[in-house]
Amino acid sequence: xxxxxxxxxxxxxxxxxxxxxxxxxxxxxxxxxxxxxxxxxxxxxxxxxxxxxxxxxxxxxxxxxxxxxxxxxxxxxxxxxxxxxxxxxxxxxxxxxxxxxxxxxxxxxxxxxxxxxxxxxxxxxxxxxxxxxxxxxxxxxxxxxxxxxxxxxxxxxxxxxxxxxxxxxxxxxxxxxxxxxxxxxxxxxxxxxxxxxxxxxxxxxxxxxxxxxxxxxxxxxxxxxxxxxxxxxxxxxxxxxxxxxxxxxxxxxxxxxxxxxxxxxxxxxxxxxxxxxxxxxxxxxxxxxxxxxxxxxxxxxxxxxxxxxxxxxxxxxxxxxxxxxxxxxxxxxxxxxxxxxxxxxxxxxxxxxxxxxxxxxxxxxxxxxxxxxxxxxxxxxxxxxxxxxxxxxxxxxxxxxxxxxxxxxxxxxxxxxxxxxxxxxxxxxxxxxxxxxxxxxxxxxxxxxxxxxxxxxxxxxxxxxxxxxxxxxxxxxxxxxxxxxx
Numbered sequence: 001x002x003x004x005x006x007x008x009x010x011x012x013x014x015x016x017x018x019x020x021x022x023x024x025x026x027x028x029x030x031x032x033x034x035x036x037x038x039x040x041x042x043x044x045x046x047x048x049x050x051x052x053x054x055x056x057x058x059x060x061x062x063x064x065x066x067x068x069x070x071x072x073x074x075x076x077x078x079x080x081x082x083x084x085x086x087x088x089x090x091x092x093x094x095x096x097x098x099x100x101x102x103x104x105x106x107x108x109x110x111x112x113x114x115x116x117x118x119x120x121x122x123x124x125x126x127x128x129x130x131x132x133x134x135x136x137x138x139x140x141x142x143x144x145x146x147x148x149x150x151x152x153x154x155x156x157x158x159x160x161x162x163x164x165x166x167x168x169x170x171x172x173x174x175x176x177x178x179x180x181x182x183x184x185x186x187x188x189x190x191x192x193x194x195x196x197x198x199x200x201x202x203x204x205x206x207x208x209x210x211x212x213x214x215x216x217x218x219x220x221x222x223x224x225x226x227x228x229x230x231x232x233x234x235x236x237x238x239x240x241x242x243x244x245x246x247x248x249x250x251x252x253x254x255x256x257x258x259x260x261x262x263x264x265x266x267x268x269x270x271x272x273x274x275x276x277x278x279x280x281x282x283x284x285x286x287x288x289x290x291x292x293x294x295x296x297x298x299x300x301x302x303x304x305x306x307x308x309x310x311x312x313x314x315x316x317x318x319x320x321x322x323x324x325x326x327x328x329x330x331x332x333x334x335x336x337x338x339x340x341x342x343x344x345x346x347x348x349x350x351x352x353x354x355x356x357x358x359x360x361x362x363x364x365x366x367x368x369x370x371x372x373x374x375x376x377x378x379x380x381x382x383x384x385x386x387x388x389x390x391x392x393x394x395x396x397x398x399x400x401x402x403x404x405x406x407x408x409x410x411x412x413x414x415x416x417x418x419x420x421x422x423x424x425x426x427x428x429x430x431x432x433x434x435x436x437x438x439x440x441x442x443x444x445x446x447x448x449x450x451x452x453x454x455x456x457x458x459x460x461x462x463x464x465x466x467x468x469x470x471x472x473x474x475x476x477x478x479x480x481x482x483x484x485x486x
Contacts, residue, residue, distance in 0.1 A: 036097035038078040043071040050105035060113045189226040201241035208248035215252040224262035243282040250289040272308040284323035291330040301337040325362035332369035347379040364406035371413025386424040408448040415455040
């Protein structure tokens with residue numbers, strides 16, 4: 001046994017630091033490297049920007065490890081993930097990742113494509129090396145201007161719709177010469193004088209209120225860039241009228257995707273969090289309008305709009321509350337946003353609002369969407385949604401027949417919850433009540449009731465041996481075990 005002096009000897013030799021594991025969501029599925037310029041595509045997947053451009057350039061669609069196939073028709077900078085990756089690198093003492101150039105990305109994609117289709121290797125190699133036959137003068141002179149070297153640049157190609165795989169009108173930006181009207185408006189919007197800014201946004205709001213073609217013609221990158229600055233102005237009139245003008249622009253379907261790609265949504269979210277009350281009313285309307293386009297739904301959720309929209313449901317302004325609820329309804333049609341809402345604890349908040357009769361019809365629509373996903377359904381079953389909906393049906397205190405139908409639709413969504421739903425419905429005496437509702441509701445309501453009753457009356461082999469009391473109490477026992485262990 002050594003001496004105490006030897007036993008307590010301290011070594012100052014620095015052992016090599018162990019590199020922390022890199023989260024898989026920080027790694028591009030194509031390059032296999034930490035992403036420096038992540039972008040989110042229409043399907044909700046995230047890739048390194050130049051890897052996406054390379055896939056589109058080589059007409060290649062990869063199959064991801066989980067079997068899903070990405071959709072590259074829309075490309076939006078994932079600024080939230082980029083910031084998270086940089087923070088991770090700083091906290092882990094790692095050098096920030098450097099974006100791969102387009103040629104490197106194209107080499108990677110070419111290799112993947114050749115591996116998948118070895119029979120086309122010769123043809124692809126010839127094309128890749130630039131010896132393919134040029135079929136037209138247009139093709140010969142085409143410049144790959146869709147390749148961007150900066151994550152802050154717009155993802156809209158400047159050479160027209162040639163590089164788009166989607167034929168949607170909203171994807172196509174026509175290059176018209178700058179109009180005199182646009183130039184004059186820009187001078188005032190960018191003025192350093194607050195009075196001129198105010199005059200410009202008020203005039204712009206009036207111009208776009210009823211004239212549909214004007215909305216389309218003036219929804220340009222330069223105008224949107226100027227509005228993005230004014231939206232967060234500390235002057236009430238400038239902020240309010242800027243957001244109101246943007247709402248007018250968003251009413252034109254051809255503008256919706258263009259507005260989102262301009263990078264203006266984060267500014268709208270900031271105003272919804274801490275802007276003037278009237279501005280918040282307009283922001284809720286703008287997000288509702290933008291969410292109507294399917295191409296925007298995933299991106300709006302990724303950009304962080306869901307938490308402030310949930311908070312806005314408690315706003316003092318009725319207009320803000322109602323437009324926020326409609327925005328959440330359309331955003332929750334997308335699975336990725338449903339999962340985010342569940343993680344945010346939206347189910348308990350929404351059920352609490354339903355119980356108090358707060359915007360019951362609109363909130364039930366959101367809950368219907370959440371009930372369509374497995375995680376939303378589980379959270380609702382655990383949160384007492386079955387008992388809540390059955391109690392509402394029993395009282396019959398609905399403001400309209402459509403609200404009753406929405407309640408039954410939400411209950412029908414929960415009926416896909418298997419034995420757990422059956423046990424909760426049995427405890428709430430739902431079957432007896434539903435038989436009564438079936439006799440007096442609308443045709444749509446009766447149809448939902450019949451489907452729910454079919455689920456409740458369906459006899460499975462395992463169903464016959466279920467101890468309902470034990471099933472219903474199982475969650476309580478698990479919760480108590482977790483509490484005692486902690």
